Amino acid sequence: MAITIKDVAKKAGVSPATVSRVIADNPRISVKTKAKVREVMKDMGYYPNFQARNLVANKSRTLGIIMENSAALAFQNPFFPEVLRGISTQAHDSKYGLYLSTGATLEEIYQEVVEMVQGRRVDGIILLYSKIGDPVLEFLRQSELPFAVVGRPHQDPFSVTHVNNDNINTAKDTVEYLIGLGHRHIAFVGGATDFVVSIDRMQGYKQALAKHNISFDVDYTVNQDFIQGKERESIRRLMALPVPPTAIVTHDDMVAYEVIGYLEDLEIGVPDDVSIIGFNNHTISRYLKPPLSTVDISIYELGLRAAELVLEKITDESTPPKQVVVPSRLIERGSCRRL
Structure with a gap:
């Protein structure tokens, strides 16, 4: 009984x-x-019986988590399990559950968010990305549901609660680190150009070059949305330039792994022939040969603080939009060398 x-x-x-x-x-x-x-x-x-209590209080005690791709694709990138670990820690402490988006396309994800909000399936939402012209973010702006973004909203960022790294200055510092090692021909392999993090890191890359009187050369840049399905050939083209890069900055450690593989096929050694550095400091990066130099963006803390902010807004709807910058740090390993 x-x-x-x-x-x-x-x-x-x-x-x-x-x-x-x-x-x-x-x-x-x-x-x-x-x-x-x-x-x-x-x-x-x-x-x-929290379910019964929540029905009475008109609360679900659940946070919606919206990923940029379907869960199957997202979890291939170590960023998402780690940011979810941070969110889960804060949610558990507040006795909240998580509701993960499962849509495989933008249209499916948008519809899922509409159903979450209008059906009161969640008390708040955390958007794990920020991109230009995103209908999901615009819908959340118009809704009355508390939400937070991991990343910098492209338009009017101070009207939206978000947690972010200082991606412009972090990318700038990363390129300056390579310049300090004697590199002048530095390539940038970026993410999709409609994602704000990609835009910010490209801007930091350009600022570092300008500061040191190094001309920006579009031939030294590779962007994910322009090379879809042609990644290997793009790296081959990059390294076949009359003056090939001596260093490559990649948008993410996962991209760095791919680039290193393509370089090996071309019999180009890291770091003897070209230095390479990534972002995110995934666990496996330290075990590569050579270990990958990278930027630790504190992924766990990004998730933790995003959950903290949205829960604060759920508790007190009068809380104004807040912006939190989570620190990053360069991890020097064996994939970069001084010229």
């Missing part, structure tokens, strides 16, 4: 209303009483 609130109240010597307030963590109940009631609940094996 299932244990009820009345059973817990009787054993704890309190009223059923007090047990309900303890479950809701009501501040009017003393710490001593909360501890006593929770101990009885534990001893009796009583688990509150």
Whole structure:
């Protein structure tokens, strides 16, 4: 027979209303009483029916997590499990569950978000990307549902709660690190040009070159949306230039792994012939041969802080939009050498 609130109240010597307030963590109940009631609940094996409570309160106690691709594709990139680890830590502490988007196309993801919001399936949403002209972000701006973005919104960023790295200055510092090693011919292999993080890192790359009087050469740049399906040939073309790059900055460690593979096919050694550096500091990067130099963007903290901000907005709807910058740091390993 299932244990009820009345059973817990009787054993704890309190009223059923007090047990309900303890479950809701009501501040009017003393710490001593909360501890006593929770101990009885534990001893009796009583688990509150949060679903019923949430229906009464019109709350789902669930956060929606929106990824840029379908879950099957997203989880191939170590960024997503790590950012979800940060979100999960904060959600668990606040007794919230997670609802992951499963759409495989932009249209499917958009429809899924509309259903999440209008069906009150979630109390808040975390958008794990930021891109130009994204209908999902525009819909969330118009909705009254609390949400946060991991990344810098392209338009009017201060009106949207978001967590981001300083991608412009981080990319600039990364290129200056290579310049400090004696490199003047530095290529940039970027992500899709409609993603704000790609735009910001390209801008930082250009700023570093300009600061050191190095001319920007479009032939030294490769962008994901222009080379889809032609990645190997793009790297071959890059290295076949009259003056090939001596260093390559890649948008992500995953891209760096691919580039290194293509370079090996061309019998071009890293770092003897060309230095290479990535972003995100995935766990496997330290185990490559040579270990990959990279920028640690604190992925776990990005997720943690995004969840913290959206939960704060859920608790207090009057909370104004907030912007948090999470620090990055360069990890020097063996894939870069001084000329």
